[in-house]
Amino acid sequence: MGARGVFITIEGADGCGKSTQAALLEARLVACGLEVVRLREPGGTAISEKVRALLLDPANAEMSPECELLLYEASRAQLTRQVIEPALARGAVVLCDRYYDSTYAYQAGGRGLDETLVRQSNVLGSCGRVPDRTLVLDLDPATAFARATSGGADRMEAEGLAFQRRVRAAYLRLAAEEPARVRVVDASGEKDEVLGRLLAACADLWDLRG
Numbered sequence: 001m002g003a004r005g006v007f008i009t010i011e012g013a014d015g016c017g018k019s020t021q022a023a024l025l026e027a028r029l030v031a032c033g034l035e036v037v038r039l040r041e042p043g044g045t046a047i048s049e050k051v052r053a054l055l056l057d058p059a060n061a062e063m064s065p066e067c068e069l070l071l072y073e074a075s076r077a078q079l080t081r082q083v084i085e086p087a088l089a090r091g092a093v094v095l096c097d098r099y100y101d102s103t104y105a106y107q108a109g110g111r112g113l114d115e116t117l118v119r120q121s122n123v124l125g126s127c128g129r130v131p132d133r134t135l136v137l138d139l140d141p142a143t144a145f146a147r148a149t150s151g152g153a154d155r156m157e158a159e160g161l162a163f164q165r166r167v168r169a170a171y172l173r174l175a176a177e178e179p180a181r182v183r184v185v186d187a188s189g190e191k192d193e194v195l196g197r198l199l200a201a202c203a204d205l206w207d208l209r210g
């Protein structure tokens with residue numbers, strides 16, 4: 001193991017199958033003998049989980065977009081300092097289900113908050129930490145939305161399909177802007193097929209290890 005770990009984030013609109021794929025990817029990397037720290041955002045520390053509950057509670061319908069943005073960043077800053085940085089320092093692979101690109105996609109793309117402001121907030125919330133690779137799972141928005149809301153909708157999902165389309169468009173913009181870091185992966189088909197695509201999209205990363 002090198003002195004520095006590898007930081008991978010998994011992104012996508014609600015219902016794209018991210019959580020399933022994160023679990024499969026973790027299992028594959030662990031089988032290769034790697035230490036993997038799998039996290040999800042918002043959450044991952046005691047403080048961040050409390051912030052998560054505030055963010056997703058449908059009862060908080062009056063939450064302003066600015067409050068929402070800052071809560072996602074607050075949750076992220078705690079996770080970054082408390083868990084992500086120490087894990088990377090000891091050489092682990094950190095696999096994070098969502099990170100600051102979600103904030104760009106949802107708060108700038110979905111909500112329409114000013115992009116520059118969101119990007120600046122992301123620098124603060126991530127404590128300047130940039131993922132080595134960001135895998136965006138891409139699925140037809142109508143299919144993904146139906147899947148995400150089949151068991152009821154949280155506060156974000158309650159925004160509807162048009163919101164999810166804007167989220168997807170924002171992810172595609174990011175991938176065009178930062179092709180070395182952000183890779184779009186087709187999330188349709190069998191789970192193993194999708195996993196194969198994800199592994200291919202981060203295969204070069206293992207050269208980063210010392």
Ligand code: TYD
Pocket residue numbers: 013014015018019040041042056072097098099100102103104106107154156157
């Ligand atoms: P979650 O139930 O974890 O959804 P998923 O399994 O799709 O990740 O809820 C997280 C929700 O929060 C999801 O709708 C995306 C949204 N979100 C933002 O709007 N901004 C952010 O910065 C993050 C991390 C998540």
